[in-house]
Every structure is written in structure tokens, then in C-alpha cells.
Amino acid sequence: MKLLEERIKEDGQVRPGNILKVDSFLNHQLDISLLEQLGNEFYEKFKNKGITRILTIEASGIALACLAAQHFKVPVVFAKKAKSKNLDGELYTSTVHSFTYGKDFTVTLAKKFLSEDDTVLLIDDFLAVGKAMRGLIDICNQADAKIAGIGIAVEKGFQSGGKELREAGYDVYSLAIIDEMTDDGSITFRS
Amino acid sequence: MKLLEERIKEDGQVRPGNILKVDSFLNHQLDISLLEQLGNEFYEKFKNKGITRILTIEASGIALACLAAQHFKVPVVFAKKAKSKNLDGELYTSTVHSFTYGKDFTVTLAKKFLSEDDTVLLIDDFLAVGKAMRGLIDICNQADAKIAGIGIAVEKGFQSGGKELREAGYDVYSLAIIDEMTDDGSITFRS
Structure with a gap:
């Protein structure tokens, strides 16, 4: 997606260790107008998947x-990373x-919010090695929910997560795939 | 706000220890249509505050x-609870x-995303004792940012946070204020 690639080139910062900081618009400060457009792009891709x-x-x-x-007019459920007193059941x-x-x-995810009747779109801001996404897939499998697709904003294409998920048959749609980043700040996107 | 009060009565669950679970629409599963209406309510209240x-x-x-x-057409910044490798500066x-x-x-909040030039609306899903909100206020004070108001979905009015913040002069707008909850599940809202 050209819009996101251009924004990454403009405002993203490459740090040593293959770290890409996009905290000015994607994951610390949030550019809501940009995120609206990314959300719409996922809708256009997956709108007929039920x-x-x-x-x-x-x-x-x-x-x-x-x-x-x-756009989808469906609920969001987010998995939690910490054990809260308010998570019971x-x-x-x-x-x-x-x-x-x-x-x-x-x-963790409360069982009442995901079941075999669900057709799920998995969404995350980043995909690198894919550990977090594997956790979400594991949860969907436990629920016997159908996974219709995976929507990612930024995929680090030089790491293994996206490739492995596609080889496993998942419909992974990443709005920007980075094939190479160098410590001097240059970023190459997959075309 | 009638809409939110009715939803709490319908889908909220009272647990021993003054815990109110609203995880089916507010903080685990998210009812986006409801949240849109709550967001609009904050806009109507604070739209002229710059x-x-x-x-x-x-x-x-x-x-x-x-x-x-x-609605406000401004960025969101969210304070982080854990130390990430990606937080530098x-x-x-x-x-x-x-x-x-x-x-x-x-x-933690990156300094580059909040400054003395900002007029801030603080938003959170819950206000009870007010510890998290005090943390956000502390950060605004460090930045010399102006706090125009505080928007809360559910305030536990029988706890001290809202009262203390209002006494300190903050414009706290809670969409539902619970004055009493009993272990048998009855909820009384402030009128």
C-alpha cells in the first residue's frame, strides 16, 4: 500500500538490530486518519469472507x-498479555x-468471546518472526474458530513469520512488506 | 449517558469486591458501534476546548x-506500561x-509526543481510585501541557478518584457514574 510505504519512508526510523520505529503514527502516537485508511484497506481485501x-x-x-x-461492523476482541483480577471464567x-x-x-482470551461459530480476521501492527500471531492462531484453534485471514500493517519480510504463515496456508495481507533495512536508514519495500 | 447506563445494566456483571465486569463491550470484547457513540459524546462535551x-x-x-x-481530528498518544526495547529517546x-x-x-511516554504547546483530553475506560489518571496528569505536568478535560466511560462514584480530581479543578466528564453496586448485582447510577 503506497500510502503506508510513503509514511514509513517519511517518518519511520531504522535503529541498529533491525528495529523500525514507527511510533510517531502506528504504535505510540496514533495517526487516526492514516489508521482509518489502513482499516478500510483490510475491509476491501476481506469484506466477502464472512x-x-x-x-x-x-x-x-x-x-x-x-x-x-x-467497516466490518463486527466486534473486536483483544487477547491480553497480563493476568488481571478482572479476568475470570x-x-x-x-x-x-x-x-x-x-x-x-x-x-489470554475469555472463552465466551470466541467459538466455533466465528470466522475471524486477525489483525496486528507488526509481523516479524510471528510469535504473537502464532499465539492468536493457537487461540483460534482452541476455539475451533475459522481463520479467514491475517491483516498486518508492517511486515518485516526479511524475517520468517510471513513466509511461514503463507506456507501454512494463511491468507496474510501485509500493507507494507520490508525486504531490507540498513543501519544507515534505507528501507526497501517488496513490490 | 443513558445509552451506556442501559448497556451496563444489561451486560455488566458485578463481582464480589466491587468489581464490575464490562468485558463484553468495553475492555476485552469491544462493541465498536457503542464506542463510536461514546467517542462522539466526548466530542460534543469538549469540542470547543482547542x-x-x-x-x-x-x-x-x-x-x-x-x-x-x-471526531477531534487529532492524534492519540498512549502511555505504555512496560519497558519496551523500542522505546528510546x-x-x-x-x-x-x-x-x-x-x-x-x-x-512511560516519549517526550516528543507531548509538549507545552498541547491542550490535552485525557481518556480512559474506568475511573476508580484514579491512580492511572494521576499518572497521566503527572506526565502532562512534566510536559507543561494544558489539560482541557478528562473523559471517562465508567466512573465508580463510590471510590475517591472522581471526587478528588473534580476538587482539584479538573473537568471530569464520566459517561456513567456508579454510586452503588451490591454483590447481588444491582447497580445504582448517579442521576
């Missing part, structure tokens, strides 16, 4: 999921390793 | 902040005690 719920993971995926859900859980935070964490 | 940014805290505040920001930090999670945590 989506009943959008599933994401806190925290950065929530904004994008909400602005997509406005039956839970789906999955263990995920985060490279960003350097540790494992347990992802 | 808001330049909406500040919230991950994770539950993000959805509501985004759907309000669509100068940070505002504040320590907050969470009763939900039973521990202290550090709230």
Missing part, C-alpha cells in the same frame, strides 16, 4: 483493529515469546 | 480514545499502582 470477529493482541493492535471493525491461553520485551508471556 | 492531542493509557483506553479522536515516566493487577508499574 468475518464475524476481529481478533488482535494488546496493545498496539487495538487501534488498527477498531478502525477496521468500523474459562480462558483460552497461549504462551508467546516477545523479542521486543525479551521474555515469554501468556496471552 | 484539543490538540488525546492521551490515554494502554490497553483498555486505546479503543475509546481512537473513536473519540476521529527522552521519556516522561510516572509510577502508578494498579489495583487490578496488584502491583506498581511505570508508565
Whole structure:
């Protein structure tokens, strides 16, 4: 998606260690007008798939999921990363390793919000190795929910997550796929 | 706000220990159509205040902040609860005690996203003792940003947060204020 690629080139910052900072518009400060357009792009791609719920993971995926859900007219459910006193009842859980935070964490979702009757669109802001997305897929499998597709804003195409998910048969739609980043700040997108 | 009060009565669940679960529409599963209407209500209240940014805290505040920001046409910034490798540069930090999670945590915000030029609307899903909101106010004070108002979906009016903030001069607008909850599930709203 040209719009997102241009924004990444303009405002994204490459840091040593293959870190791309897009915190001025995607995951710390949120450019709502941009996210509306990204959400609409997911809708155009998946609108005929019978989506009943959008599933994401806190925290950065929530904004994008909400602005997509406005078009689909379906609820968003977000998996939680920490055990809250307010989470009771039956839970789906999955263990995920985060490279960003350097540790494992347990992802939880109340069972009442996902079932075999659901056709799910998974949404997240980033896809790199794909650990968080694997956690969401695991939860969908536990629920026997159908996964209609995966919508990602920025995929690090030089890492394995997207390739593995596509090879496993998932319909992964990434709005910008980065094939190469260099420490001097240049970014090459997949065409 | 009648709409929210009715939804709380219909779908909220009271748990022992003054816990109100609204996870089916506000903070785990998200009813986007409802949140759009809550966001619009904040806009109607604060539209003439010259808001330049909406500040919230991950994770539950993000959805509501985004759907309000669509009306204000301003960016959302969300304070983060965990130290991420991707957070670098100068940070505002504040320590907050969470009763939900039973521990202290550090709230962080990149300095570049909030300054003395900003007029801020603070938004969160819940206000009880007000610890998280105090953290956001602390961050605004560090930035010398002006606080134009505080928008809350559900205030637990029998706890001290809202009263203290109003006495301190903040324009707190809570869409539903609960004056009493009993363990048998009855909820009394402030009229």
C-alpha cells in the first residue's frame, strides 16, 4: 500500500538490530486518519469472507483493529498479555515469546468471546518472526474458530513469520512488506 | 449517558469486591458501534476546548480514545506500561499502582509526543481510585501541557478518584457514574 510505504519512508526510523520505529503514527502516537485508511484497506481485501470477529493482541493492535471493525461492523476482541483480577471464567491461553520485551508471556482470551461459530480476521501492527500471531492462531484453534485471514500493517519480510504463515496456508495481507533495512536508514519495500 | 447506563445494566456483571465486569463491550470484547457513540459524546462535551492531542493509557483506553479522536481530528498518544526495547529517546515516566493487577508499574511516554504547546483530553475506560489518571496528569505536568478535560466511560462514584480530581479543578466528564453496586448485582447510577 503506497500510502503506508510513503509514511514509513517519511517518518519511520531504522535503529541498529533491525528495529523500525514507527511510533510517531502506528504504535505510540496514533495517526487516526492514516489508521482509518489502513482499516478500510483490510475491509476491501476481506469484506466477502464472512468475518464475524476481529481478533488482535494488546496493545498496539487495538487501534488498527477498531478502525477496521468500523467497516466490518463486527466486534473486536483483544487477547491480553497480563493476568488481571478482572479476568475470570474459562480462558483460552497461549504462551508467546516477545523479542521486543525479551521474555515469554501468556496471552489470554475469555472463552465466551470466541467459538466455533466465528470466522475471524486477525489483525496486528507488526509481523516479524510471528510469535504473537502464532499465539492468536493457537487461540483460534482452541476455539475451533475459522481463520479467514491475517491483516498486518508492517511486515518485516526479511524475517520468517510471513513466509511461514503463507506456507501454512494463511491468507496474510501485509500493507507494507520490508525486504531490507540498513543501519544507515534505507528501507526497501517488496513490490 | 443513558445509552451506556442501559448497556451496563444489561451486560455488566458485578463481582464480589466491587468489581464490575464490562468485558463484553468495553475492555476485552469491544462493541465498536457503542464506542463510536461514546467517542462522539466526548466530542460534543469538549469540542470547543482547542484539543490538540488525546492521551490515554494502554490497553483498555486505546479503543475509546481512537473513536473519540476521529471526531477531534487529532492524534492519540498512549502511555505504555512496560519497558519496551523500542522505546528510546527522552521519556516522561510516572509510577502508578494498579489495583487490578496488584502491583506498581511505570508508565512511560516519549517526550516528543507531548509538549507545552498541547491542550490535552485525557481518556480512559474506568475511573476508580484514579491512580492511572494521576499518572497521566503527572506526565502532562512534566510536559507543561494544558489539560482541557478528562473523559471517562465508567466512573465508580463510590471510590475517591472522581471526587478528588473534580476538587482539584479538573473537568471530569464520566459517561456513567456508579454510586452503588451490591454483590447481588444491582447497580445504582448517579442521576
